[in-house]
Amino acid sequence: MSHALLSASAADKWLHCTPSARMESVLPDTAGESAQEGSLAHELAELKARRHFHGMDKGAFTRKFNKIKSNELYIVDMDHDTDTYVEYLKDVEMMFSSKPYAVFETKVDYSHIAPEGFGTADSIMIGGGHLHIVDFKYGKTVQVDCVDNPQMKLYALGALKKYDLLYDIKDITLHIVQPRMSNISSWTINCENLNTWGESIKPVSQMAFDGSGECVVGGWCDSHFCKCRATCRAYMERMQRVTQFMDKLPPVLTDDEVGQCLTLAADIKKWYSLLEKYAMTALLEGKNIAGWKVVEGRSNRAFNDIDQAYKALSVSGIDESLLYKRVPITLTDCEIMLGKKGFSEMLADYVVKPPGKPTIAPESDPRKNYNPAMADFAGLESNK
Ligand code: SF4
Secondary structure, three states, X not given: OOOOOOOHHHHHHHHHOXXXXXXXXXXOOOOHHHHHHHHHHHHHHHHHHHHHHHOOOHHHHHHHHHHHHOOOOOOHHHHHHHHHHHHHHHHHHHOOOOOOEEEEEEEEEOOOOOOOOEEEEEEEEEEOOEEXXXXXXXXXXXOOOOOOOHHHHHHHHHHHHHXXXXXXXXXXXXXXXXXXXXXXXXXXXXXXXXXXXXXXXXXXXXXXXHOOOOOOOOHHHHHOOOOOOOOOHHHHHHHHHHHHHOOOOOOOXXXXXXXXXXXXXXXXXHHHHHHHHHHHHHHHOOOOOOOOOOOOOOOOOOOOXXXXXXXXXXXXXXXXXXXXXXXXXXXXXXXXXXXXXXXXXXXXXXXXXXXXXXXXXXXXXXXOOOOHHHHHHHXXXXXO
16 A cells, blocks of 8 residues: 555654655665554454444455454454454444444545645544544554644544535544553544644645755654664764763762663664664665674574484484473463453463562653562562
8 A cells, every 4th residue: 555755644753853754755664564463453443343334244244354364463362452443433433413424444635734645544433513533553562642643633634625515524533542552542623723733734744745854853753663763863963962971070970870871871772773773784785884794693503304303313212202392382372372351361360470580760660669578578489
């Protein structure tokens, strides 16, 4: 599927850093497996939504569902997570006094605001002058909030353009359902305020389309996984903040400074790994990265023909029972096989969580402080 240069999902990024969309457009797609997993989950979510709202005979639904299940990226939890989304759609449907007009995976065109801008809205429901847009998010690393969310507002502007004439829309409620982060949020705006916002971003959108303006660093670089981070000079300049601790006395850092340096060093660590990944790809493509080359990493010996090797062992008289180990699958594999719900119903009583090794974390981390005495006690208990 083709994507708009000014995609709604990246709006937070290109509205803040106007050259980013053009800069990213010349780089290869790196989304990989998680994007494919997301597409599959959306396919299933759409199938279930259509069955509920538009009706579908059981056979057709089962055939389509089985096709999705046969995809190697399908996991049992996808069924549960898409159920959460469809249950939420049913709740939204109940907000209307009569059955709303409902469409799914619909193209919305917001090119009157951002040049050549379009996107796909997961779910749109309209009735009684109220437009609802529900976005299903399958990500599990960055929690996305609906309040004042530019992606959702662009979808809404596209939907208004498409449906306002027919439905005389007054208010819009935007919803995000992100089951893997137990995150559901919604936000309402009236048409006038939405259109005012749309007008206000037109000049910036034009700059983003032209690729003009300055690179501006902020939370959007990481939360939107900007593909330019490895080589973006503005992103790199942030690393210089650590130099403020140089050329000072006393000659060793105070503990206060160590705390501040740790925060800055976390950014440097992340940047280094992005840089390393970039250089590895470039070198493997035959490009020259001054002073660096690719070498073979450590590898372990392996049989080139395991059947023949084991045959030789058997022929030599070694008993088969000595050649094979029966190893139980891991707890994580069990959970993937049964899904979170099935796992919890069947095995919750048999699961313990021993204390983890001490690790440092910023003070904002929601976990409790490590307590060595409690950890010793828990260790003794689990050894009983
Ligand atoms: S890394 Fe950040 S500053 Fe650099 S182009 Fe991307 S969004 Fe802009």
